[in-house]
Amino acid sequence: MSDHPVFSLERRLVGRLAIANAIVLVCAAALYLWRGYTHHEAFKEGSELTAWFVHELVSDVAPLMIPLFAATLVVTVLTVRNGLLQIKTMSRQAAGFEPGLLSNRLPESGIPQEILPLISAINAGLERLAQGFETQKRFTASAAHELRTPLAILRARCSGQECPVSRMVADDISRMARIIDQLLAVARLETQQIVLDNPVELQAVCERVIADLYPLASDAGRDLGLWAEGRCKLGRGNDIVLGEALRNLVENALRLSPRGETVEIELLSCGIIRVLDHGPGVPDDKKAEIFQPFQRGAGSHGGGAGLGLCIAAEVVELHGGRISVMDRPGGGAIFIIDLSGAASPSD
Known part of the structure; x- marks a missing residue:
């Protein structure tokens, strides 16, 4: 300095x-x-x-x-x-620059010639940063896509083996495949490849996530429950990626809850989805950090890369909502997907 x-x-x-x-x-x-x-x-x-x-x-x-x-x-x-x-x-305009808005530039017209070289240098630097980010995103997407095929082959080869080592390798492959899927999801979000063009029934999304994860919960000795206050929908959205966001929250809750406990999903009529677990909870100083990439909450274990909550937050924000976490009375955490600003009652 x-x-x-x-x-x-x-x-x-x-x-x-x-x-x-x-x-x-x-x-x-x-x-x-x-x-x-x-x-x-x-x-x-x-x-x-x-x-x-x-x-x-x-x-x-x-x-x-x-x-x-x-x-x-x-x-x-x-x-x-x-x-x-x-x-x-121009200072106010520059303060609004974000990684997702690197296409913005400072205006060079009507600028005094004494400061025009400075503005031109800043815009040239932003152009180089944008190119670097774009190259990085393309590499992440390409690498993740290319890794899916060999992992699928390895998983198929291990599925026919009954020895403990094969089962351990299969579990590791499943975790790697999950991380690759998350990297692809991040790449699609960063490159704005998510299309929001269909109505989304929130109760149908919750029911599909529970149906998909119930075998996993049962094998792990946990249970899943759904309580819906009323039916509501989003006028425009993508039920697949929104379901993936909710799936990330539920998987996280299942992983952190003790055996024998129930992970509950609550759908309020105003468009708020709550995921309640009996895990260790989230410290106050980590409640905002855990939604950043590669951040893992207290008590996390396994092969996760810390991308699930980040993906969930970006998907919810893409649908006009916000995500947060609060302490659950008696222990545990409550993850909240607030879509009340974009949801309306179903017909």
Whole structure:
């Protein structure tokens, strides 16, 4: 970090221009008095000279110079502020740049030529960043896609073997396949390949997730339950990716809940889905972090990569909602998918 202190360019420019104006006005007043003095030889001696000087200063110089200085100060302030307004506007635009909005650029038209090279350099840097992000996303999607086929072959070869080692390898392959599917989901979200063009019945999404995960829950010694307050739907959405988001939450709850417990899914009529578990819960300082990529909550174990909750959060946000987590009374966590702003009662 630089040792130079931060300063206000506006205040510095106004201050220096005000000092320059004051010097000019003082010099002009001095010249005016000097010319008057040289044209009044009779007042060169004694108190008459002092009286004349005070009279000229009070009656002629001050009434002219003070308003003139005030006017030049006002004009200076307005000119400096107007000149820096574009910089402040571009600063607000730059503050809105995000990884998903790297196509935005700072305007280069109507910019003073003194700062145009800086704006051009910033835009060129953003272009390089955008290209780097795009290359990274394409690589992630391609690598994940290419890995699916060999993993499917390995899984097929292990499925016919009954030895414990084969079962362990099959489990590892399943976890790897799950991570690859999550990477593909992240790549599709980042490249905006998710189409939201169909109505989505939220109860149907919940029922499908439970049907898909019930065998997994049963094998793990857990149970799944659904309680629906009423039917509601989204006018536009994608039931597949929304179901994947809910599946991530339910899988997480199943993994963290003790054997013999029930993971509950509640669908409220206002469009809020709640997933309740009996796990260790989420510490307060981690409640926001766990929705970031590659973050894993307390008590997590297994082969997860910490992408499930991140994917769920992005999918919910894509559907106009938000996701959060809170403590469950008596222990555990409640994950909340709030789609109330986009949901409406079903016909």
